[in-house]
Amino acid sequence: MNMLFEQLNPHSCRTYLIGLEGSKEVLLIDPVLEHMKDYIELLKNRSLTLTHVIDTHTHADHISGAAALKDITGSTYLMHKNSPSQCVDSLLTDGFEWKLFDEIQVEVMYTPGHTNDSISLIFSDRIFTGDALFLDDGGAGRDDLPGGDPAAHWESLNKFRKLPEYLTVYPAHDYRNRKPSSLKQQIVTNPHLKERTKEEYINYIEDLKLGPADWMKDVLKANYACARDTNAAWIPVDAPACEVKGTLDKGVNEIEVASISAKELENKINSEYPPLLLDVREEKELHDEYGHIQGIVHIPIWKLPQQISELEKDKDREVVTICRSGARANTAAQILTKAGFIKVSVLNGGMVEWNRN
DSSP states (O other): OEEEEOOOOSSSBBBBBEETTTEEEEEEEEOOOGGGHHHHHHHHTTOOOOEEEEEESSSSOOOSSSSHHHHOOOOEEEEEEEEEEEOSEEEEEOOOOOEEEEEEEEEEEEESSSSTEEEEEEOSSEEEEESSOSSSOOOOOOSTTOOHHHHHHHHHHHHTTOOTTTOOEEBOOSOOOOOOBHHHHHHHHHHSSSSSOOOHHEEEEEEEEOOOOOOHHHHHHHHHHTTTGGGGOOOTTTTOOTTTTTTSSGGGGGOOOOOEEEHHHHHHSSSSSSSEEOOOSSGGGSSSTOOOOOTTTEEOGGGGHHHHHGGGGGGSEEEEESSSSSHHHHHHHHHHHHHTOOEEEEEETTHHHHHOO
């Protein structure tokens, strides 16, 4: 029999239905409570029986529909053994294998980092990666929420790199209409899969932090408690908040910005018309081993979209954005460019390179 496979949701959260063509039994991966009625109607209209529901991890941007589906359909709810959910029936472990519907071979791979209970599901021709790996420039789920660990995420990404390259990647989210593609393609296009040492990866993630989204902590608590009410936590409509750079306006990620070397910046600072220096690190970083350049304007990257009006008078002035090694500064330059600043560049290599100069 051929595998029955469908993506059910109209928005950025992905729910996958899997079964066998000609059979009535199906499984759902990462159902969303908001679409609960749609799932039930689909099952009823097609005379399907929901036997299993799997959450690839504890979700932070939507309330899972798994608990409610379990109540209504009698299906078995599965998650990783580290899941804090109070209503999971079966706890999965790394390397666990089973034949779904006696036909479909599935292997569980433990892929923590975004959360401590993240799993990916490996089928013969595809892999469901949850938030451990997104598509292309989406990277992967952020690691700065409760249970997040960039060091563990580095280990998980190395696991992906060792899998068969032909596997098609199906993540739990996609916010930019990216198309599923092979691991081989993702190794080329996904920045999270770039080869790095663990320390380099941690620094990369630290430099991509865009600050807190406190509402997501309320969503996590609702999922820990197996909420059945869509009002259990306030959630922005279709917010791309689980992406590392998902808090940015649409289109910002695609903007290309110029860079400037430490030597060039030093010359400009000492010129008749010095640029505005915008440092987007956290306050404590200004006083760490790398220090800061005298005369900077300081706005942390996560505050920049809200405080950009403070820079309005400098819209026509040359602006150089600065962070530790360049990633946050690149994002800041993209935000400023989209907001109409006409001459923005990034300090190449950030304060790391400045201190070498």
